[in-house]
Amino acid sequence: MWTFIGIVGVIIMVIGVYGYITNGGEDWEKKVDGKVELAFQSQDITPTQLFKTRGNYIIAVDENKEKICFLVPSKVVIRDVSDFKIFNMNYQDLMEVEVKVDGETVTKTSRSSQLAGVAIGGLLAGGAGAVIGGLSGKTTSSEKVRSIQLNIVINNTENPFHSFEFLKVTEAKKQDIQYKAALDMAMHWQSLLKVIIGIADKRDKQKVTNHQHMDHLFKTGQVDSLADELRKMHELFSDGIISQEEYDVQRKRMLN
Known part of the structure; x- marks a missing residue:
């Protein structure tokens, strides 16, 4: 009898701890989002498009002001706006954008070279479905993927290179929704930044x-x-x- 009560007590305790952790995580996420909003306000940025990695690396575009903004965390735990290093730039400060899957380049675009936007390895336009069939090198032979990165070079001599993780796992199959969703998102941002590079080149x-x-x-x-x-x-x-x-x-x- 007492053994049964003890087991029930432990189960209730575990459920309570889980609920506390879960709610705490949600509350903490809200606090981080609040700091992100304050960071953008400090730069007079109103994002029309935004992406945040699990590590709180953030890329945002303000299409109305024609601005790009990166928030790079300087600490593991974000407690204040000062815990972000902020990079606020104009469209013409964007120099290069590249998508990599497991370290292999999928597509790349550079300033004054829109031809570089043609994907490597026979990649055709048409979304992530075309990308999956067009990956080059060792990526083609592997049915499992560990990472998808968006690498960006900006006109900043101190911090020219920035990398955003769209997928970072032990392994994911190419048929998995997780992989396809991450690749779709990475290609969306590569395409968006390619358009911005085109605008800057035209000007x-x-x-x-x-x-x-x-x-x-x-x-x-x-x-x-x-x-x-x-x-x-x-x-x-x-x-x-x-x-x-x-x-x-x-x-x-x-x-x-």
Whole structure:
């Protein structure tokens, strides 16, 4: 009788401890999310897309302000915003993005080289299903996977390289939902950042074209006087063809 009561007591205790741990985990997760929100607020970032790894490494994109933000934990336990190292950058600061499965490159895109976005090993567009059939090297022969990483290079001389784990397990089969979901998410972020790289490249090319156009006007004598030069330059700025910075540089050049 007492043995039975003792067993029941132990079971109740175990259930209680489990519930405490579970609720505590949920509460702690909420606290971390609160610190993440404060970190973004400190940078004037409102994420439109966000991904957080199990280790609380976070990548976010604010499409309205055209900003990218990384939160990199400096401590294992996040208790304050200061426990994150924050990297806040413009679209043009994104230099390279690459997806790796078990250390093997699946797809890679770099600034000023959109051709690099063509996947390695015969990968075709069409989502994770196409990726699974197109992996190269030793990844092809293995039906089990341990990791999926998104590696990013940014324009920062102190911390140029950042890696985000989308999957890190002892092993997962390629047929598993866990693997497919992680690969889908990794490819989504690679595609999103590839689009951002394309936007930055397009703007760089437009700046070069604008400068070449202005040089052509000067060399061919199509601008008759300083007043005309300044007026046309202001028109280009007003029409949005050149930026404020480019206008100021050219104006200073004319007046010197």
